[in-house]
Amino acid sequence: MAKKSAQAFTDQSDCPCQSGLSYGQCCGRFLEAADNKATSVPQTAEQLMRSRYTAYVLGDSQYLLNTWHPQYRPQKIDLADSTQQWIGLKIKDTHKGLAQDDSGEVHFIARYKVNGKASRLEERSQFVKMAGQWFYTTGQIL
Numbered sequence: 001m002a003k004k005s006a007q008a009f010t011d012q013s014d015c016p017c018q019s020g021l022s023y024g025q026c027c028g029r030f031l032e033a034a035d036n037k038a039t040s041v042p043q044t045a046e047q048l049m050r051s052r053y054t055a056y057v058l059g060d061s062q063y064l065l066n067t068w069h070p071q072y073r074p075q076k077i078d079l080a081d082s083t084q085q086w087i088g089l090k091i092k093d094t095h096k097g098l099a100q101d102d103s104g105e106v107h108f109i110a111r112y113k114v115n116g117k118a119s120r121l122e123e124r125s126q127f128v129k130m131a132g133q134w135f136y137t138t139g140q141i142l
């Protein structure tokens with residue numbers, strides 16, 4: 001965990017994506033892959049979406065780039081300057097995006113605060129699977 005070190009955040013902590021699982025059992029499996037601690041990649045578009053939300057929470061811009069489809073990926077993501085504090089995720093529904101699919105859609109609401117003011121992002125995100133790995137392509141903000 002070379003990410004947010006301020007608070008005592010461990011594999012046993014509640015996963016930021018609010019799945020009800022611990023970080024180590026949920027998104028941690030995917031985010032920590034770069035540190036060679038994890039061997040798994042998300043099997044579904046929803047798992048990838050959740051892990052990308054968690055990456056935003058933890059400020060893991062490298063994970064966000066790694067899971068962004070090359071055709072849509074920004075040059076870089078700078079989360080260090082971000083004043084957005086992510087406080088919650090709710091998956092509204094999903095369409096395809098299961099282990100046997102090659103594409104999928106996840107409709108979610110993410111809540112955040114900027115300078116103490118609460119706001120929310122509602123988006124329909126599109127995902128595709130290439131060579132067995134899910135990638136985020138684009139999202140439609142609702």
Ligand SMILES: [Zn+2]
Nearest residue numbers: 015017026027
């Ligand atoms: Zn999670």
